[in-house]
Amino acid sequence: MKKLSARRRHPLAALVVLIFALAATGGLYAAFAPAEKAQADETSQSLAIEEGKKLYTVGCSSCHGTGGQGTSDGPSLVGVGAANVDFQVMTGRMPAQQPGAQVPRKKVVYTQAESDQLGAYIASLGPGPSVPEEEQYDPAGADIANGGELFRTNCAQCHNFTGKGGALTNGKYAPALDGVSNKHIYEAMLVGPQNMPSFPDGVMPPEDKRDIVAYVDEMNGKEATNPGGLSLGGFGPVSEGLFGWIFGLGALIVVAIWVAARTTKAKKS
Amino acid sequence: MSTTTAADDKRQPAGKGEKLADWADGRLGIYTIAKANLRKIFPDHWSFMLGEVALYSFIIIILTGVYLTLFFKPSMQEVVYDGSYVPLQGIPMSEAFASTVEISFDVRGGLLMRQVHHWAAIVFVASMLVHMFRVFFTGAFRKPREINWVFGFLLLVMGMFDGFLGYSLPDDLLSGTGVRFMEGAVLSVPLVGTYLQMFLFGGEFPGTDVIPRFYTIHVLLLPGIMLGLLVAHLFLVFYHKHTQFPGPGRTNNNVVGMPLMPVYMAKAGGFFFLVFGVIAAMSAIATINPIWSLGPYRPDQVSTNAQPDWYMGFSEGLIRIMPGWEFVIPGGYTLNLGVFIPLMLFGLILTAPMFYPFIEAWVTGDKREHHLLDRPRNRPVRTGIGAAYISLYLLLLVGGGNDLWATHFHLSINAITWTIRIGFFVLPVITFIVTKRICMALQRRDRDKVLHGRETGVIKRLPHGEFIEVHAPLSQEELFTLTSHEQPKPVELEAGTDENGVVRKAGMAQKLRAKLSRGFYGEDNQIPKPTADEYKEITSGHGHH
């Protein structure tokens, strides 16, 4: 393995990593796929776990403990599942930068392949939710209206009507869902990162989650429409009131000043 | 036509317009009305037009509101939506909500009319409030205009409540949360709360009666009363003639400005179109109340950012900062002060301005008519009171949106709530003191300006080496404007003996009044304006300041 790490910068390294990544993804899938298929992928799976463990030791173990058992600085990762790892790592929340009420979303430091290897390692510590497949969170063909109804029942109380986020106690917050990928939204529901409760498949079946993902995509994605014009942040009456005062009444006062002002006088000769 | 004079008109045969006017005069007496009003004089100042903004937005609201009633169905009958908006297809909702979505997506121009209606409502209440503060700070509420102040106040309050009812009509998740809040507030009323709640909602919350009932109040009852008050308000404006700012040639017994016909017909009429144009453009540019993304109301659903429209925001602030005081009193009854105290404070903060003109008149003992406006700096206590009120109002508005301030400024919502709890008691006091001091400082500056002239910024070196700044003398107009205000004396206690030698003791009310009056006009609360003698002494070159 030392040999491998020495050749990290070899032109073909990216290709090798990609192969590993594919292998890891396949391996993860295999873990939950029918048995005969799993048999074939077992080697690549154990390879990914091996790689993941190395990454873990370097990047995560100082807070989460050498075996993922957790320390005073970070919770136990046994049984959190690969989906949780993918969410935390690929939204940049992990590795955390500084202590605070909540770990914010930030720049992603790991590649998808590395994240998958980490996920494979964490999943090997105890069974947990695995990373969803693309067809699970593909909005195409989902029931958007049902997703909206489920969103308003389960999600809007924290994340706002259209996913603009909201405040929780003592500086914590439910983040805005703008620009969050469908996969990560799905994973968040599945695992309940940080203070968010989870919505396991037993109470919210995968097709319901897909409907919610589709609704968020419709209301908040790139193609989202605001028929009436500027959405003013989608925060409701507070931003509407500010807009009304500043641009409505403000503009009218400017107009009133013009109406009432004296017309310029002819220069005195 | 424009060159003909009145003398020429007599010789010409009556035109068609004149014949029509004759006909109307024979039945309505229009010539007599027009004689007094056609060339009525109105003073020009932009702040006098704030009330016009309110008037015009009210007209816009009525026009668009009538249009909306043609399509809106005020019913809580449950239907399953099958219209063109995909994210709601197949969702059960009330007819009120479904018809509002239909107006927004299937009626051409319906969305625009909804947005104009709602934006105009936001501007309507905002302009009424600003108009009221203009009247307050300039003292335009004083005799003979106290009743018109009350009319205006009633219009503001009714406008607020009509707005609340209006945005509740679509029966969406956001406004439904507001209605649920109202239910809780009604329930908190001691003794009769549950009865009021049952009678208001026709049974348990939400029932199927509340939207139709709100609809009737929103489109008929309140606008009807408001229209009546508005006519009375405008009539009194005409009858009293408009106030004016002090200045050369402007006295308490005249009004200086331009005639209604033609200048104000063009300016005020034109301003209506300007206001309508701005609000229409706003409605083209910015969404308001996108009910389709809020979803239909269900009592088990909610969203964060649950705020009322801005004019109810201060009540939201009150309720959010209140600690949860709830007691069971002997007899087994519950006193829900956590809701009832904010409800009472809401009423108090809302109605306090209505009484102000009468309180000030009593305190100052002023019984004369006032048609000249005060400059706010010359009435430091009144200005301080107004500023303190605004500071409290704004603080509560911030409190009403505490969750948004928390997320946008990365603060703890609990810390914000605590800050506002403390600020509720502290901020108005500080604002009062600071504002009063600023007013006094401005009075001092005016005094210096009158006595020593305006600073020109030109520095001049004297022969013996001293540098001085050249001060330019003020014009007669400026001198008059800066010194023409009255400086009333505080009311004295009518103590002492009456003509029969009996000692009269001042009552509690009298003592309070004298004390308050000193607070208004005592020596520490206004800077004596320069007298002609002081001025002459300095200008004659012998004086030493």
Add this chain to the structure above:
Amino acid sequence: MSSETGPSKDVSEEHLPSERVSHGAVEPAGDPFADPGLPPHEHRRQDVDERAAKSSERTVALLFVVSMLATIGFIASFVAIPVDRITYIWPMGNISALNFALGMTLGISLFCIGAGAVHWARTLMSDEEHIQERHPIEATPETKAQVLSDFRMGAAESQFGRRKLIRNTMFGALALVPLSGVVLLRDLGPLPEDKLRHTPWEKGKLLINQNTHEPLRAEDVTVGSLTFAVPEGLEHDDPHYMEELAKAALMLVRLEPEDIKDKRELDWSHEGIVAFSKICTHVGCPISLYEQQTHHVLCPCHQSTFDLADGARVIFGPAGHPLPQLRIGVNSEGYLEALDDFKEPVGPSFWERG
């Protein structure tokens, strides 16, 4: 500054306001602050220069023409643009083309009429200021005396003061007659009775998952998850669906039994699964901002915060009492069921609550 403004023999001329430009009005010798009267009217450019006036006229006419064009644009947009057309317009994003076109054309057509009229008034109509005298509002003493005497005469002729029987019965009748109106309001709604004290929950009713509309099993509810439930048999076509839902909405979470600090809460739970009313005890918002690590729930409306691990005690905000808990268990088939109705009224407090 004032220390520099003292009169000094060298500078008194520029330094002190010893001379003033007066606009012709008389300055009484005694009063330097006298009212100089209205300043003389000054002409605008348009008043003296016909070219400028013509230019103003053209501007006004242009504004009116633009308004006409905008109105035609409004009608054209109404006819030509489909109601569901979505267009991208910076910076607003994907917006309704029709709404934008109608709003802008309407706005321009109205604004230009207003701007034209105001420009006309400002530049071409006479801007000479006029003085109008005010008249006292109070009546003259003679008028007042006349009115009072007329009133007394009328009052005397009516014999109102003399015939007390008529006066008293009339007041009585007038005072009573509005009561009919008040009585009519009685049927606005039913009496409260004990309606606020009961919810559709009762012993044996299954907990139905609001997402799937299927009965919930204990193992479905995992630690850290949040589930919403309604009672079995509560259907959309029920005429009182909304009212029942407004009281019955339930929030389910599973805590580690050792984390539960309140003994009654533990007794009423099933293996750490606790069921609380979703309706805030403050003013009834559906409270459900559950923080799974702190076990706090926050109300999005007014920030009342409850600790679900400690009997849903209020730890912050304006709510006055804990969220009511529903006692739950598991039936023989492994489904979660209610063991009772709520023991106290759900939702906001009221006078008779006790």
